[in-house]
Amino acid sequence: MTRLVEVPSQLDDRSFETFTSSFAAAAQNGERLLFDAHAAEWASPYGLVGLLVAGQAARQRSGRSEPPLLTAPTHAEVSSYWARAGFFREAADLFEIHGRVPKAKPAEESDVLLAVTPVRAAEDVHEVVSRIQQRASAILASELQLDPKATMGFAMALSEACQNIVEHAGVGGWVAVQSYHWRRTLARRVVVIAVGDAGIGFRQSLEATQARRFGERWSDAAALEAALIQGVSRFRDPGRGQGLAGIRRYLARWDGKIAIRSGTARIAIVPSWDDDVPLREGLPNFPGAQVLIIIPEQGSAKR
Amino acid sequence: MIHNIDLQTVMQESASPVYMDLVTRPTGRVVRERIERAFDATGGPTVARMDFRGVGCMDYSCADEIVARLLRERPAVLLLVGLTDGHREAIEPVLIGHRLAVLVVQVDGTLDGLGTPEVADELLEQLVTRGLADRLPGGMVALTAP
Numbered sequence: 423m424t425r426l427v428e429v430p431s432q433l434d435d436r437s438f439e440t441f442t443s444s445f446a447a448a449a450q451n452g453e454r455l456l457f458d459a460h461a462a463e464w465a466s467p468y469g470l471v472g473l474l475v476a477g478q479a480a481r482q483r484s485g486r487s488e489p490p491l492l493t494a495p496t497h498a499e500v501s502s503y504w505a506r507a508g509f510f511r512e513a514a515d516l517f518e519i520h521g522r523v524p525k526a527k528p529a530e531e532s533d534v535l536l537a538v539t540p541v542r543a544a545e546d547v548h549e550v551v552s553r554i555q556q557r558a559s560a561i562l563a564s565e566l567q568l569d570p571k572a573t574m575g576f577a578m579a580l581s582e583a584c585q586n587i588v589e590h591a592g593v594g595g596w597v598a599v600q601s602y603h604w605r606r607t608l609a610r611r612v613v614v615i616a617v618g619d620a621g622i623g624f625r626q627s628l629e630a631t632q633a634r635r636f637g638e639r640w641s642d643a644a645a646l647e648a649a650l651i652q653g654v655s656r657f658r659d660p661g662r663g664q665g666l667a668g669i670r671r672y673l674a675r676w677d678g679k680i681a682i683r684s685g686t687a688r689i690a691i692v693p694s695w696d697d698d699v700p701l702r703e704g705l706p707n708f709p710g711a712q713v714l715i716i717i718p719e720q721g722s723a724k725r
Numbered sequence: 726m727i728h729n730i731d732l733q734t735v736m737q738e739s740a741s742p743v744y745m746d747l748v749t750r751p752t753g754r755v756v757r758e759r760i761e762r763a764f765d766a767t768g769g770p771t772v773a774r775m776d777f778r779g780v781g782c783m784d785y786s787c788a789d790e791i792v793a794r795l796l797r798e799r800p801a802v803l804l805l806v807g808l809t810d811g812h813r814e815a816i817e818p819v820l821i822g823h824r825l826a827v828l829v830v831q832v833d834g835t836l837d838g839l840g841t842p843e844v845a846d847e848l849l850e851q852l853v854t855r856g857l858a859d860r861l862p863g864g865m866v867a868l869t870a871p
Contacts, residue, residue: 544749551748551782574782574811581748581784589750664819668785671818 424491425451427476429459433469435681435714439705441469445476446706455480455490460521462495462504467598467616468714470509470538474596477516478620479709482593494521508537512596535561535599535613542594547584550597551577558599558613565601566611566719568676575672576613576717582665583617583713590656591621591710608695608718615715623711624649624684627656642685643703650682650689669715676717684711693718727804727857728763728770732791733779735759745781753790760791764799771801772857774830778807788815793823802848803827804868805839813839828852835865 425448430437448455457473465473480490492513495501504510505524513519535558539550555577562568562576580599587595597617604612625645632648633640648654650670655663670691673680681690681698688702695718736744736752739759747753764770775792777783783791796803805816805827813829820826820840828836828848836858838845849866852858858866 544751547749548744548746548752551746551784555746555782571810571814574809575814577746577782578748578784578811578815581746581782582786585749585784585786664785664789664822668815668818 424454424456425449427455427457429457429462429473431461431463433459433462433464433473434466435468438469438472438683438712441472441476442706442708445708449480449483452483454484454488457490457492457517460493460496462500463497464500465504465509466602467507467538467600467614468618468712470504470507471596471598471616471618472712474509474512474516474538475618475620475710475712476708477513478593478595481516482620489516489518492517492519494519494523496521498522498524506537507534507598507600508539512538512540533601535601536597538596538598540594541584541587541597541617541619544585544588547581547588550584551581554580554599561601562613566613566717568613568717568720572676572717572720575676579669579672579715580615582669583615583715585665586711586713587617587619587621590624590627591619593619593621593710595619595621595710604716604718610719610721612716612718614717616713617715618710618712620709621711623709624682628654631656641687641703643687643689643701646682646684646687646689647701650680650691673715673717676720678715678717680716681714682711683708683714726770726772728767728773730760730763730773730775732756732775732777736780745779747780747783747787747791749784750786750790753787756787757790757795760795761799764801769799769801772804772852772855773801774804774806776806777809777812780807780812783812783815785815785819788812789819792816792827793819793825796825796827797823802851804830804836806830808839816840830868834867835861836868 427448428444430440502524510523559573562573584597599615601613625642628645636644653663653667677693679693686705686707690698692698739755824841826840826844829839858868
């Protein structure tokens, strides 16, 4: 029997829990999954990476014989964007795709600063950093009015976010970067980094070194808090834990936002322009970790 | 004597000839280990000049491996040359986190502390005492050795 996973028509960080809820319910019996995205109208980089993560988890479970199914968006414009964003290139290895999949065109003239790109090893992080510097620096400076210093920090933040996959996930993941107009709460352009994997997640990664310290309070939320707020790492080396701390400093300086979802919890450092919740627990279980970083267009705000 | 380290050359010899960026901890580890071997071959220099010219992006993980961890394992007065604002942004917090400091060689040859201020002052004093740097009128310190 095949179980249906509904893909919200607007797949982004806000609707993501609708998606995870559908995924968690459908995945519990170990049956083949059908991800139904035919009615999709829009997907953020976070949504596209999240969909790949779900596909990766379903694929890991089912093996190669019965890959999960995916119905592609029927709107030509939408599927064209998904192709341009590099989604279908990666999805082809995970899903049996049904529906029309357009050929991907180069994303050079678009707001896709980095198409969905696999991250499996340190070499991939080098590649991502190199590409983003070539492609994004001018756009970040001209469109978002980011100071050149901010564009340097942007590559650093991107590198550290990707390294979380290489160092902690235990499996490969994906990164995507895009700029777009953030109408929801800001009415300004933003640049968004989305990173996700279907790996072991923060809780399992930190369990050996942190669980005893937290005792009965040990949970996905406690693990996220330890990593993002307290800067702890699973490595005992005192130099570890620099990555997320560095990202936080960078975002504090440029009024940016970070949200990390892992397992059944989600933590966010919420800037004044956003209305997100700092910590959510008891969410539907979703594999691995998903990181969302948003840097807004710089106005006249002092820093 | 001041030991010279050309980071771009070390990076290309130890990691990959196509890499321009010092990113990821494995890359930082490989580069640091190569520098440590060079240090050990000279009997462990007490003053080393690290040239950042030609290095693109540096992330916090690499800054921790190449600068902070190097100093923890092979204590030395580290002089950084050709540093960009981006490099500085990566290096400063990791130095402060470990209560370490380095000296940045400015274009005019004067030295500026980076990291924990008291430690940087001690490094400047060491160089002056050893005749490798002079105090200038106005309180600045400049290298005397080439």
